[in-house]
Amino acid sequence: MTLATALVSVKPREKSGPRTGARYAFQVHVCLAKVLDWHVAGSDYRAVFDHFDDLAVITGPDDPDKIAFFQIKGNQSGPWTAAKLAKKEGESPCTPVGKMYHHTTIFGSAVTRCTFLTNASFSFTLADGTKTSSDHRNIAHANLGPKDSEVIAKALDLDFAPPRSPSENIVLHYERTDVPVTGYDTMVKGKLVEMLKNTDGLAVSALYRTLVEEVTARTNDATEYSSIDDIYARKSLSRKNLADAISAAENRRGILDSWSIIEDELKDAGRPIAFRVRLKTQTITHLRGCTNRSARSVTLSEIVNKPLATIETVLMECDKLLPVVEMVKAQLQMSELSSYDAIEIDAAIFVELFEAMNGK
Numbered sequence: 554m555t556l557a558t559a560l561v562s563v564k565p566r567e568k569s570g571p572r573t574g575a576r577y578a579f580q581v582h583v584c585l586a587k588v589l590d591w592h593v594a595g596s597d598y599r600a601v602f603d604h605f606d607d608l609a610v611i612t613g614p615d616d617p618d619k620i621a622f623f624q625i626k627g628n629q630s631g632p633w634t635a636a637k638l639a640k641k642e643g644e645s646p647c648t649p650v651g652k653m654y655h656h657t658t659i660f661g662s663a664v665t666r667c668t669f670l671t672n673a674s675f676s677f678t679l680a681d682g683t684k685t686s687s688d689h690r691n692i693a694h695a696n697l698g699p700k701d702s703e704v705i706a707k708a709l710d711l712d713f714a715p716p717r718s719p720s721e722n723i724v725l726h727y728e729r730t731d732v733p734v735t736g737y738d739t740m741v742k743g744k745l746v747e748m749l750k751n752t753d754g755l756a757v758s759a760l761y762r763t764l765v766e767e768v769t770a771r772t773n774d775a776t777e778y779s780s781i782d783d784i785y786a787r788k789s790l791s792r793k794n795l796a797d798a799i800s801a802a803e804n805r806r807g808i809l810d811s812w813s814i815i816e817d818e819l820k821d822a823g824r825p826i827a828f829r830v831r832l833k834t835q836t837i838t839h840l841r842g843c844t845n846r847s848a849r850s851v852t853l854s855e856i857v858n859k860p861l862a863t864i865e866t867v868l869m870e871c872d873k874l875l876p877v878v879e880m881v882k883a884q885l886q887m888s889e890l891s892s893y894d895a896i897e898i899d900a901a902i903f904v905e906l907f908e909a910m911n912g913k
Contacts, residue, residue: 555617556611556617556618556619556620556660556663557616557617557781559659559660559663560601560604560605560617560620560781560784561778561779561780561781561783561784563659565604565605566605566655575734575735576627578737579625579627579672579732579734579737580607580625580627580772581765581768581769581772582732582737582738582740582741582765583607583608583625583670583672583730583732583737584600584602584607584608584625584768584772585741585764585765585768586730586731586732586740586741586744587600587608587610587623587670587730588600588768588790588795589741589744589745589748589795590744591610591792592748592792592795592796593748596792597612597792598610598611598612598791598792599611599617599785599789599790599791599792600789600790600791601784601788601789602768602771602772602788602789602790603771603772603773603788604784604788605622605656605659606622606623606624606653606656607623607624607625607670608622608623608625608670609621609622609623610623611789612665617663617781618663619663619664619665620656620660620663620664620665621664621665621666621667621668622653622656622664622666622667622668623668623670623728624649624652624653624667624668624669624670625670625671625730626649626669626670626671627671627672627673627734628671628672628673628734629673629734631673632673632674632675632676633669633671633673633674633675633676633727634675634676634677634701635677635697635700635701635704635705636704637649638650638669638705638708638727639704639705639707639708640708641708641711645711645712646711646712646713647711647712648708648709648711648712649669650669650705650708650709650721650725651708651709651711651712651713653667653668653669653725654667654709654712654713654717654721654724654725655712655713657719657724658713662719664719664724665724666724666725666726667724667725667726668725668726668727668728669725669726669727669728670728670729670730671727671728671729671730672729672730672732672733672734673729674686674687674689674729675689675692675727675729677689677692677697677698677701677727678697678698678700678701679692679696679697679698680695680696680697680698680699681698682698687729689729690728690729691726691727691728691729692726692727692728693722693725693726694721694722694724694725694726694727695722695723705721705725706721709721738761738765739851741761741765742757742758742761742851745757745760745761745764749799757843758843758854758858758905758908759802759908759909760798760799760802763798763802764795764798767790767794767798768790771787771788771789771790774787774788807907808836808840808903808904808907808908809836809837809840811907812833812836815874815903816829816833818873818874818875819832819875822875831896832896832899832900832903835896835897835899835900836900836903836904838900839853839854839897839900839901839904840904843904850901853890853893853897853898853901854901854904854905856885856886856889856890856901857881857885857898857901857902857905858905859884859885860880860881860884860885861881861905861906861909863884864877864880864881864884865909867880868906868909868910869910871910874903874906874907877906878899878902878903878906881902881905881906882898882902885898
């Protein structure tokens with residue numbers, strides 16, 4: 554059975570459907586971060602979301618022949634140990650490492666690796682006798698010392714009798730993501746900024762929202778698939794898909810490109826020239842701060858962006874920005890903005906409104 558046939562014909566062990574919450578949002582952002590890393594590395598990838606595992610990447614996208622799986626776990630209560638990864642819980646496969654290894658029983662030699670991907674560090678003793686630290690971000694199972702290897706082996710024995718083929722030494726890996734459990738959005742936006750630093754005028758916030766929506770929609774899709782093309786269309790993103798999204802973002806007009814429209818509206822509203830000059834200057838300052846991931850600018854953007862979801866219909870139908878700016882102001886919690894000048898707030902609102910109107 555080919556890899557493409559198995560992806561379609563074999564039913565996943567778990568199929569959860571739509572989910573919400575911070576824990577789920579963390580998973581989505583970890584998936585997106587991996588996709589961005591693969592894109593920067595130049596890989597010809599196709600990422601598949603929440604199909605057999607939290608994330609998978611297929612090589613040979615047009616005629617798939619290899620696949621790697623990633624089980625994503627957030628943890629705020631200390632490092633992962635061999636004992637935690639071997640903990641028995643639920644039905645077969647009954648351990649975290651067992652759930653990882655299980656993919657080899659379905660996809661056989663097509664599986665290149667099964668990775669436990671987490672924000673937390675690992676506490677292992679390696680084969681050379683040294684202890685892992687927070688700097689160990691990608692650890693092959695084959696590099697574990699005999700004590701930790703034995704703990705994992707006994708956990709796998711519960712569901713997969715030895716001798717096993719392939720050996721866990723070949724397929725199991727433990728990787729640490731740089732995406733935190735809280736603040737995951739800031740981290741992923743930063744990755745986008747770094748990836749696109751030579752692209753002038755691109756609306757990064759709008760592109761970020763688009764990509765998160767795309768990954769979320771594909772993760773949540775619980776359709777019964779009849780072909781590999783169905784899976785590609787509904788559950789995956791490829792290098793070409795991301796390149797197309799970036800290209801579309803590059804073609805959107807940025808707020809400074811369209812400043813004459815805002816300038817005319819401000820004139821019609823009777824705003825004096827001094828205000829108009831200060832607003833444009835502050836808008837440039839705010840955009841630069843967001844690009845450089847200035848905490849002050851990023852925080853302000855996040856605060857003024859909160860009310861936009863509640864006025865989405867008005868925003869899409871409006872032909873003037875100023876009334877919507879005032880509508881946003883009315884919904885802001887001014888206690889969160891005590892350290893910002895009025896002109897800073899106005900500039901941030903104009904930027905977020907313009908990106909919301911032109912970035913979808």
